[in-house]
Amino acid sequence: MQRAPIGVLEVSTRGVVRDTNEIDRTIIDVTDPTGAHIVDVFPRFADDTLLTAFDGESVTETDFEEYYPDLGRWLAISVVALSESGTVYVRDVTER
Numbered sequence: 001m002q003r004a005p006i007g008v009l010e011v012s013t014r015g016v017v018r019d020t021n022e023i024d025r026t027i028i029d030v031t032d033p034t035g036a037h038i039v040d041v042f043p044r045f046a047d048d049t050l051l052t053a054f055d056g057e058s059v060t061e062t063d064f065e066e067y068y069p070d071l072g073r074w075l076a077i078s079v080v081a082l083s084e085s086g087t088v089y090v091r092d093v094t095e096r
Helices: 022-027
Strands: 007-012 017-020 062-068 073-081 085-092
Touching: 007 022, 022 085
Parallel strands: none
Antiparallel strands: 007 017, 007 085, 062 073, 073 085
16 A cells, blocks of 8 residues: 555545555645544545545445645545445546
8 A cells, every 4th residue: 555656545434544655645635644534634525526435334436536626636536345444546637
């Protein structure tokens, strides 16, 4: 996870951040979000597509791109469901 070339967050099914890598912390401009709820960690967006992936009893898999005005960036996000958590992959695609 720490060597991945993109941002990675491990999030529990309840939406609590378990771990993240340095690239993710740089992309979403946070220091150490471990233990915080994803609502409090990830920048808000009108559709809150990422947050809805963690609003049920299990993680909903999804792929999308959204513009985050607080960051001034377009992010490509993929959520992969695991048995007890979900993994969020984050790429800054603003240049594209």
